[in-house]
Amino acid sequence: MVKVIIIGGGWAGCAAAITAKKAGADVHLFERTDLLLGLGNVGGIMRNNGRYTAAEESILLGAKELFEITDECARHKDIDFPGHKHASLYDVTIIEPKVRRLINSMGISLYLQHRATDVIKENNRITGIKFSDNTVIEGDVFIETTGSTGPMGNCLKYGNGCAMCILRCPSFGPRVSLNQKAGVEDILGQRSNGSYGAFSGSCKLNKESLGTEIAKELNEKGVMVVEVPEADINLDKLDMKVCQQYALREYAENLVLLDTGHAKLMAPFYPLEKLRKIEGFENAKYEDPYAGGIGNSIRYLSIAPRNNRMKVDHLDNLLCAGEKSGLFVGHTEAIVTGSLAGHNSVRLALGMPLLELPRSIASGDLIAYANEEIKGKEGLKKRYTFAGSIYFNRMKELNLYTTNAEVLKSKIERLNLLNIYNEKLI
Amino acid sequence: MTLEGNGCIDAGSEYCPCYLAELNSCITCARLQGKDYCDCNWCGVCIYQNYHFLNLKKRELRQYQEVKIVNKEWLGEKLIIFSLEVPKGLARQLKQPGSYIFIRNKKYEKFFDIPISIMWVDEGSSQIKIAVEIHGVKTKALEEVDDSLMIRGPYWNGLFGIQDLKASKKERVLVVARGIAQAPAILAIKYLMSKENEIDVMIDKGTSAVNLIKEFFDVNILDENVSLYSDEGKAKLANALTNNKYDLLFIGGSDYLQDKLKGVYTKFKDRMRLVSTNNNEICCGEGICGSCTVYDLNGIPIRSCKTQITQKD
Numbered sequence: 001m002v003k004v005i006i007i008g009g010g011w012a013g014c015a016a017a018i019t020a021k022k023a024g025a026d027v028h029l030f031e032r033t034d035l036l037l038g039l040g041n042v043g044g045i046m047r048n049n050g051r052y053t054a055a056e057e058s059i060l061l062g063a064k065e066l067f068e069i070t071d072e073c074a075r076h077k078d079i080d081f082p083g084h085k086h087a088s089l090y091d092v093t094i095i096e097p098k099v100r101r102l103i104n105s106m107g108i109s110l111y112l113q114h115r116a117t118d119v120i121k122e123n124n125r126i127t128g129i130k131f132s133d134n135t136v137i138e139g140d141v142f143i144e145t146t147g148s149t150g151p152m153g154n155c156l157k158y159g160n161g162c163a164m165c166i167l168r169c170p171s172f173g174p175r176v177s178l179n180q181k182a183g184v185e186d187i188l189g190q191r192s193n194g195s196y197g198a199f200s201g202s203c204k205l206n207k208e209s210l211g212t213e214i215a216k217e218l219n220e221k222g223v224m225v226v227e228v229p230e231a232d233i234n235l236d237k238l239d240m241k242v243c244q245q246y247a248l249r250e251y252a253e254n255l256v257l258l259d260t261g262h263a264k265l266m267a268p269f270y271p272l273e274k275l276r277k278i279e280g281f282e283n284a285k286y287e288d289p290y291a292g293g294i295g296n297s298i299r300y301l302s303i304a305p306r307n308n309r310m311k312v313d314h315l316d317n318l319l320c321a322g323e324k325s326g327l328f329v330g331h332t333e334a335i336v337t338g339s340l341a342g343h344n345s346v347r348l349a350l351g352m353p354l355l356e357l358p359r360s361i362a363s364g365d366l367i368a369y370a371n372e373e374i375k376g377k378e379g380l381k382k383r384y385t386f387a388g389s390i391y392f393n394r395m396k397e398l399n400l401y402t403t404n405a406e407v408l409k410s411k412i413e414r415l416n417l418l419n420i421y422n423e424k425l426i
Numbered sequence: 427m428t429l430e431g432n433g434c435i436d437a438g439s440e441y442c443p444c445y446l447a448e449l450n451s452c453i454t455c456a457r458l459q460g461k462d463y464c465d466c467n468w469c470g471v472c473i474y475q476n477y478h479f480l481n482l483k484k485r486e487l488r489q490y491q492e493v494k495i496v497n498k499e500w501l502g503e504k505l506i507i508f509s510l511e512v513p514k515g516l517a518r519q520l521k522q523p524g525s526y527i528f529i530r531n532k533k534y535e536k537f538f539d540i541p542i543s544i545m546w547v548d549e550g551s552s553q554i555k556i557a558v559e560i561h562g563v564k565t566k567a568l569e570e571v572d573d574s575l576m577i578r579g580p581y582w583n584g585l586f587g588i589q590d591l592k593a594s595k596k597e598r599v600l601v602v603a604r605g606i607a608q609a610p611a612i613l614a615i616k617y618l619m620s621k622e623n624e625i626d627v628m629i630d631k632g633t634s635a636v637n638l639i640k641e642f643f644d645v646n647i648l649d650e651n652v653s654l655y656s657d658e659g660k661a662k663l664a665n666a667l668t669n670n671k672y673d674l675l676f677i678g679g680s681d682y683l684q685d686k687l688k689g690v691y692t693k694f695k696d697r698m699r700l701v702s703t704n705n706n707e708i709c710c711g712e713g714i715c716g717s718c719t720v721y722d723l724n725g726i727p728i729r730s731c732k733t734q735i736t737q738k739d
Contacts, residue, residue, distance in 0.1 A: 115469075117467055132467065132469070151464050151466070151472070152464075152471070152472030152475050153455065153456070153457045153464040153466070153475070154464045156472065156474055156478055157457065157464075157474070161478070169472070172469070173467070173469035174464060174466055174468070176465070180463075180465070301463070301464075
């Protein structure tokens with residue numbers, strides 16, 4: 001039996017657990033907090049722009065489970081908002097238990113409130129992971145999906161301090177970079193001015209705290225655009241956020257709100273006093289981060305160097321996915337990379353060649369392109385997402401973007417990759 | 427046996443961040459060690475963030491204060507029990523097992539400071555008790571004192587394995603203590619009793635020739651005249667550990683004694699946790715002077731006046 005240890009229970013970790021399990025491994029998923037999904041508990045945007053293509057690709061490759069849940073939990077489907085088309089917004093208030101039930105039902109061993117603190121290594125091979133209670137869990141292959149956000153010192157050094165986000169470092173303890181513990185140094189993303197990290201791109205307002213008209217419109221349409229008073233327009237803020245697909249002028253001149261259960265405000269943070277001057281926002285209150293008036297979490301401070309098969313460089317049996325694996329933004333990107341890492345963990349254990357997704361599909365091209373770009377100085381300042389910015393442009397140029405499931409199906413069939421993640425390798 | 431630093435006892439307290447943060451030598455925070463990435467294990471509000479909230483300044487240090495000697499009792503020729511009246515807040519802070527303060531005769535300079543374990547705290551009357559064994563220059567300077575002492579505190583790192591001790595609830599504990607090390611054992615026993623632990627005690631009266639523990643508690647004393655250095659003493663300990671299902675072993679005594687007894691404990695380490703007294707030469711208590719320094723496997727210095735230490739085989 002191949003024992004696969006996954007550290008980090010966000011979207012990437014869950015996706016990796018599922019494909020590793022389907023390939024036949026004995027899978028153990030460890031999460032630092034008491035919730036799966038990490039930032040997925042406050043996200044919600046799926047299928048916008050090129051993410052539609054990527055979601056369909058993953059489903060065709062055999063990783064349909066998590067997309068089924070995000071689709072099932074969608075409060076709104078096929079909506080447009082500035083710069084984005086055919087988005088679907090899942091309800092962040094109901095999704096986590098559904099994913100947890102899925103993980104449990106598949107026979108994946110889940111360990112919540114288990115914070116990894118170190119690795120045990122023999123030469124270039126990891127033999128075990130040490131946890132904060134000093135226990136050591138041994139395994140054959142390890143997948144690091146610990147993300148790149150926090151802990152508090154980073155959020156202070158490169159941001160405005162701990163904003164009390166969903167990751168709850170003061171309660172569950174700091175994230176530890178395991179590749180760094182294993183002697184492989186982290187890569188740090190940069191902003192356009194060269195400083196490190198980037199703010200998370202949105203904050204969430206309590207919908208009930210907003211005017212009834214706003215709440216009504218959000219519930220009905222899923223999106224609402226409110227003009228920002230002239231004096232409060234701050235274009236600089238666009239520069240600091242991670243989500244370059246939302247770093248558009250419209251987002252500085254307007255408040256763009258999306259209904260994800262909470263009212264998702266597409267700005268890294270917004271001073272509460274200024275916000276409350278706007279009609280309908282007089283009683284506004286933040287839901288995430290609690291201090292969304294002053295700051296947000298800082299991300300991209302801990303990326304592992306890896307190859308296009310998701311294996312971390314210089315280590316024999318560590319794979320990575322999600323934000324740990326590149327300057328990626330979004331749940332779809334996490335699921336795409338996580339699914340590949342999970343599948344490859346079993347191949348690695350069996351001594352099989354690892355799967356590399358071809359560049360003729362968007363998923364394969366994103367993984368490879370982000371890896372090429374991260375090696376250059378300018379590339380460290382970019383973010384890579386199917387949803388916008390440079391990568392979506394590239395998708396369109398290379399004709400990788402389509403919403404036609406049939407086209408994708410025949411392409412993936414031609415590549416002989418249909419349902420590859422459903423193959424039991426053991 | 428190798429040593430490993432296991433976190434600063436002051437982290438997150440009202441004395442954190444301290445001088446070590448200002449001087450880029452924080453025990454806990456990688457950033458306050460001058461590194462440009464986060465790599466800590468501190469589960470609490472970020473020390474680096476607190477430091478920034480304080481405008482890049484340490485918190486105020488523990489101050490000296492003169493406290494009244496309410497009672498001074500000689501037990502034999504070498505042992506003095508002082509009862510001191512201290513501020514209420516300090517009494518409360520000193521209830522934690524492993525607490526200690528510095529004391530000295532106010533006639534003398536600061537380098538006469540002696541670290542002394544807290545033996546007993548009565549929060550209601552705001553009194554603490556300490557036991558001083560007259561040994562060398564600094565303790566001899568206390569013989570004549572009757573009215574007041576200069577003290578500085580609270581300090582907390584008098585025991586290693588404090589988290590293991592605090593984890594004990596409704597468990598079985600064996601306390602083994604020799605001589606003056608009964609004093610820190612008493613504070614620990616009081617804490618352990620408040621958590622409904624069942625406690626057995628084995629005492630080597632040592633040179634002080636007293637059983638202090640029975641003055642305070644009605645605990646089950648297995649033996650009060652054991653000679654822990656002897657093979658017979660070690661056999662008695664091995665016997666007790668074999669015949670009883672203890673969850674925690676407390677060893678109070680010199681490092682030499684601890685080494686001997688830990689040899690016995692090793693066989694049982696998988697089924698019980700260990701807490702032991704910190705006997706290093708503590709001088710400033712603030713991680714600055716270096717007198718308490720011990721070294722880990724890699725030769726990295728550990729300031730044991732503030733750092734919890736785990737021993738590994």
